[in-house]
Amino acid sequence: MNLDFTxxxxxxxxxxxxIVVTLEIAAxxxxxxxxxxVLLSLVKLSGIRFLKWLADFYTSVFRGTPLxxxxxxxxxxxxxxxxxxxxxxxxxAILAFSLNSAAYISEIIRGGIMAVDKGQSEAAQAxxxxxxxxxxxxxxxxxxKNIIPALMNEFISLTKESAIVTVIGALDIMRRAYIxxxxxxHYIEPLxxxxxxxxxxxxxxxxxxxxxxxxMRIGD
Amino acid sequence: xxxVQDLHKSYGKNDVLKGISTTIQDGEVIAIIGPxxxxxxTFLRCxxxxxxxxxxxxxxxxxxxTEKKTNLMxxxxxxxxxxxxxxxxxxxxVMENLTYAPMKVRKLTKAEAEKSGEELLKQVGxxxxxxxxxxxxxxxxxxxxxxxxxxxxxxxxxxxxxPTSALDPEMVKEVLDVMKSLTKTGMTMLIVTHEMGFxxxxxxxxxxxxxxxxxxxxxxxxxFKNPSTQRAKDFLDKVLNI
Numbered sequence: 001m002n003l004d005f006t007x008x009x010x011x012x013x014x015x016x017x018x019i020v021v022t023l024e025i026a027a028x029x030x031x032x033x034x035x036x037x038v039l040l041s042l043v044k045l046s047g048i049r050f051l052k053w054l055a056d057f058y059t060s061v062f063r064g065t066p067l068x069x070x071x072x073x074x075x076x077x078x079x080x081x082x083x084x085x086x087x088x089x090x091x092x093a094i095l096a097f098s099l100n101s102a103a104y105i106s107e108i109i110r111g112g113i114m115a116v117d118k119g120q121s122e123a124a125q126a127x128x129x130x131x132x133x134x135x136x137x138x139x140x141x142x143x144x145k146n147i148i149p150a151l152m153n154e155f156i157s158l159t160k161e162s163a164i165v166t167v168i169g170a171l172d173i174m175r176r177a178y179i180x181x182x183x184x185x186h187y188i189e190p191l192x193x194x195x196x197x198x199x200x201x202x203x204x205x206x207x208x209x210x211x212x213x214x215x216m217r218i219g220d
Numbered sequence: 221x222x223x224v225q226d227l228h229k230s231y232g233k234n235d236v237l238k239g240i241s242t243t244i245q246d247g248e249v250i251a252i253i254g255p256x257x258x259x260x261x262t263f264l265r266c267x268x269x270x271x272x273x274x275x276x277x278x279x280x281x282x283x284x285x286t287e288k289k290t291n292l293m294x295x296x297x298x299x300x301x302x303x304x305x306x307x308x309x310x311x312x313x314v315m316e317n318l319t320y321a322p323m324k325v326r327k328l329t330k331a332e333a334e335k336s337g338e339e340l341l342k343q344v345g346x347x348x349x350x351x352x353x354x355x356x357x358x359x360x361x362x363x364x365x366x367x368x369x370x371x372x373x374x375x376x377x378x379x380x381x382x383p384t385s386a387l388d389p390e391m392v393k394e395v396l397d398v399m400k401s402l403t404k405t406g407m408t409m410l411i412v413t414h415e416m417g418f419x420x421x422x423x424x425x426x427x428x429x430x431x432x433x434x435x436x437x438x439x440x441x442x443x444f445k446n447p448s449t450q451r452a453k454d455f456l457d458k459v460l461n462i
Contacts, residue, residue, distance in 0.1 A: 117307070119303060119305055119307035120307060120309065122270055122303070122307065123301075123303065123307035123308075123309070123366075124309075124321075125270065125292075125296060126268055126270065126296055126299075126300070126301035126303075126370075127296065127297075127300075127320075127321035127325065127369070127370070127373055128293045128294070128295075128296040128297035128321065128325045128373065129293075129320075129321055129324055129325060130293060130324075130325075133324050137320065137324070138309055141311050142310065142311055145311070
């Protein structure tokens with residue numbers, strides 16, 4: 001087999017440092033995407049027709065176009081359209097991933113809310129509880145419990161898909177593997193290392209997700 | 221006092237309530253009976269506006285609750301409801317189920333809410349279950365907690381929507397006993413039920429609703445002995461002579 005890892009050995013720590021960048025993008029995008037996703041899902045269920053249409057349109061645009069395209073438009077399009085705005089690769093990546101995952105997460109949450117027994121909201125209403133309190137204290141906690149697996153799935157795929165930030169030059173695992181390849185003329189070896197790193201991250205995240213799920217089931 | 225005037229409710233072309241008018245005095249216990257799909261539950265759910273009436277008026281303690289600018293939440297605070305399927309909050313303990321709305325809506329402190337919660341749990345005989353989650357309770361216990369939860373808001377009126385219909389037969393009595401003791405406190409109660417013996421024993425008036433209309437409103441003795449309409453006669457024949 002014609003694989004030689006020796007020339008790239010000194011560069012492995014450099015690739016590993018990309019984990020921080022990858023996880024930073026995925027984690028921040030997941031949190032922001034979650035917050036925006038909750039708001040979008042509430043708007044979708046609110047019955048205010050114009051806002052609902054807007055949220056549905058938002059979702060269909062971000063689900064209906066490639067993520068890599070959204071990323072490039074945010075990174076290159078914004079500075080071209082508004083010349084006084086400059087956007088670095090990291091903020092651009094985080095923004096693109098947040099907006100994109102919000103679209104997916106809002107659908108997950110909407111489904112989760114709709115799956116909560118209608119009697120729960122009736123019981124809360126019958127007690128004179130306001131809509132906001134009802135959502136926050138009664139409906140969302142039950143909805144979230146049911147959608148934890150789907151949210152973990154979204155976070156994991158976000159972590160993997162973040163590899164495409166490489167196209168705008170953010171120094172994540174993937175980009176670093178390319179750079180090492182270019183410097184040593186050994187291209188495949190660093191990519192294999194990157195693959196192993198991604199796989200290990202996903203394994204750890206999946207395991208963490210199982211733990212969270214288990215804890216959430218305690219009340220059942 | 222509850223005053224209902226020509227209450228209509230329809231879903232599209234389906235008229236569920238076809239003009240119900242009645243007056244219920246404070247402290248009265250009303251048993252609402254009638255065939256399935258006759259509109260009993262819809263009538264009850266209109267009173268705390270879980271269903272919005274299509275037309276007609278509902279005046280509770282002098283306030284027209286069907287008027288647009290009425291604060292729904294203020295109305296519901298004073299009208300407790302018990303559901304067929306309990307609808308306890310599954311992620312909250314029994315005590316949290318009881319204290320949640322009093323703290324949120326009536327702005328009681330946790331200590332105050334728990335104190336009255338403890339008293340209510342004793343009243344329904346479930347004090348020892350206060351830290352359990354609802355999934356650990358039997359159906360009868362769940363329904364008693366649900367009654368206590370509604371009472372924790374100190375309502376003037378209690379609505380019961382087939383409170384024993386989802387229970388195993390041996391659990392029906394424990395729930396009826398709690399309701400029976402409640403009738404002695406002077407609470408205004410509207411009870412949709414299929415428990416004819418219970419209706420006869422505790423109710424001051426029987427409402428017989430059929431096909432969206434209140435066709436009999438009489439004292440229980442008269443109703444069960446000698447209903448004035450043929451439809452009520454047929455209904456009683458079916459449910460009493462099994």
